[in-house]
Amino acid sequence: MAGKQSSLILCQIASKPSATLAKTDRTQDAAGGGSAGSPSTRHMTPNKLPSFDQFLETRVSKWHWPLLMLMGTFLVLASQLVPREELTKGKLRTKVMAAVGSEAVEQPAAEKQQVPVVQQVVLPEGPPEALDSQLAGCRTLKTDPIPVVDTAASLRVLETHTPEQRQQAENFTAAVAACSDFACLRQANQLPRAPGQFRFPHFFVIGFPKCATTSIYCHLIQHPQVQHPKEKESHLLTGQCTSPGLECSAEAQQHYVVDILNLAEAAQAKMTKAAFEGSTHYVMEADWFAEQLLATMPWLKVVVSLRDPISQAIAMHLHNVGHGRPSNCTVEANETSIYHCIRRSLKDKSRYAPKIQKWMEHFPRDQLHILQASSSRAYENLTKQEAMAAQLQGLKGFLNMDQMLPSSELPLTNYKHQRGNDDTLGRYWTLKRWEIEHLVEIARNSTQDLVQLLGQYNYAGEQAQAEWMQNWEDVWQDNLSRCEEGRSAPCKVVVS
Structure with missing residues (x-):
């Protein structure tokens, strides 16, 4: 029994720090009458367990490292709660x-x-x-x-x-x-x-509004570059x-x-990856914006998309009406004709040549790309399958990207005018034959001015100019073919 007690005391002593061990030895010597140099006395003499004060003192000396670790953990967690600006x-x-x-x-x-x-x-x-x-x-x-x-x-x-x-x-x-x-x-x-x-930003798609710019945008954001x-x-x-x-x-x-x-x-x-944006009304501010944009970003490439002017004017009018914006023309009550609205637009916002000329004057030829585009059944150059692939490859080549990605087709977006039956608002617009003929005359004259600019600034040769003109002539003649007999006969006009 005495041997077991001695062994227990020795185990407790062995687990204590050196300072505590010395103190315990002195306590045992005093209790058993032995000396520090006689181990036999410590083993043979029964000893009392440490007092509570001794126990508490040894525990504090052992706990100081866990306490420090606990405090450090608390400080780390608290630092995560500090708001970061x-x-x-x-x-x-x-x-x-x-x-x-x-x-x-x-x-x-x-x-x-x-x-x-x-x-x-x-x-x-x-x-x-x-x-x-x-x-x-x-x-x-x-x-x-x-x-x-x-x-x-x-x-x-x-x-x-x-x-x-x-x-x-x-x-x-x-x-x-x-x-x-x-x-x-x-x-x-x-x-x-x-x-x-690529330089940052690499290019802009600047317009014209309602000229397939959304379709072009959607095609480009699918490109991995x-x-x-x-x-x-x-x-x-x-x-x-x-x-x-x-x-x-x-x-x-x-x-x-x-x-x-x-x-x-x-x-x-x-x-x-080539960064860009597609604010389509930038093209309309050509009088001051073209020069200032080039001075601000002299490396920038600019893409302009053009659509049959009559279709562009009709689509823009439909867009404004659909968004609750007041029209810039007067339409008689209970009258479905929009002739006066389109005529005014063809002489102003849908007249491409004056705006395009400003961009041509300020931007070098290798930084300005002009597309002939549309957004529905004619789709002019961009919707004819072979022509579409060639146009898109030319666009991506101009932008120094892989010309075969993401595809050779343009997604069809913003096609409200295609939905519904023949009488759906926006699919067909009713005009009189003489009204269409007058609108075509205005559009043809402004297109001739545009085509001359394309040749003058080396954007198109003679054949390309003729093809450009013919694409829009086909759209106009198609609409005239929908008219009934008579100068004031109704016609169903579909936008290209």
Whole structure:
């Protein structure tokens, strides 16, 4: 029994720190009459268990490390509750720079740090939510599946880069990603780029309104080398900026560069996707905007789409009425004819030549691309299967992209005028024969002015000019063929 008690005491002593062990030895010596140097006495003499004070003292000495660890854990958790202001300009730059894996550029002094270079950028699987939403809106029918876009395809070009090209790609991406105003973009876009990279932004689709621009937009955002904007038609540059100099507030510039043009996603893709936007009324502000836009973004490519002027005027009128906007013409009560509205528009907003000439005067030939397009059964050059493929390939070649992707067909969007029976509003418009003949005369004269400009500025040769004119003549003659006999006989006019 005494041996068991001694063993128990020895086990307890062995588990104590050295200081406590010495104290316990002295206590045992005093109780048993032995000396510190006689182990036989400690083993043979029964001993009392430690007092409560001794027990408490030894436990505190053992608990000091767990207590420190517990306090450290509490501080870490508490730090996560501190609100972070990530929407400030400096924080945004730091966030973007970390995303692209480059050295910090223009960070606040308190936040400057070396960010490790990331050799590979991993994008989320599937299209981003904003792109997915836009693609859903591009479907001809709501029952159609949402198109699938390979969002990581453009990054594969990075695998072919040499070490020097990789460094160029990193430097260019870092410089552009640090920008939040136009002056910074002008400076950053002067840097050398690696193969497969695009300047930011790369191009605009500027109009004309109701000229298949939505179909073109929907086709392009499905291309793996295109970076979709967060807003298709912001019109910020003409709505919040003024002439001269395209002057905008710092807040407007930051909103446009960072948010509307989707800078973060473009930087994440290492600028291997062409950023753009599609404000279709930019073309109408040619008198001042064309020159100022080129001065602000001298690298920018511009795409203009044109449609049969009569169809464009009718479609624009239908669009305004459908959105509750007051008409710019007077229509008699209970009268279905829109002749006066279309006639006025053909002499103003649907008269292409004066606006196009301003863009031709300011933008170099290799930075301005003009399409003959429409959006329904005639579809002029863009809806005839072979011509459509050639036009789309020419467009993507102009934009320096893979010409075969995503397809050789243009999606059909905004086709309200095609739905319903023959009497559905917007599918057919009733005009008198003499009204159509007069509208065709106005449209033909303005188209001749346009075709002459195409030849003068080397956008079309003689054959191409003749084909351009003939495409719209076919549309006009088709509508005249729908008229009944007599000068005032009714005609059913369908937009192209």
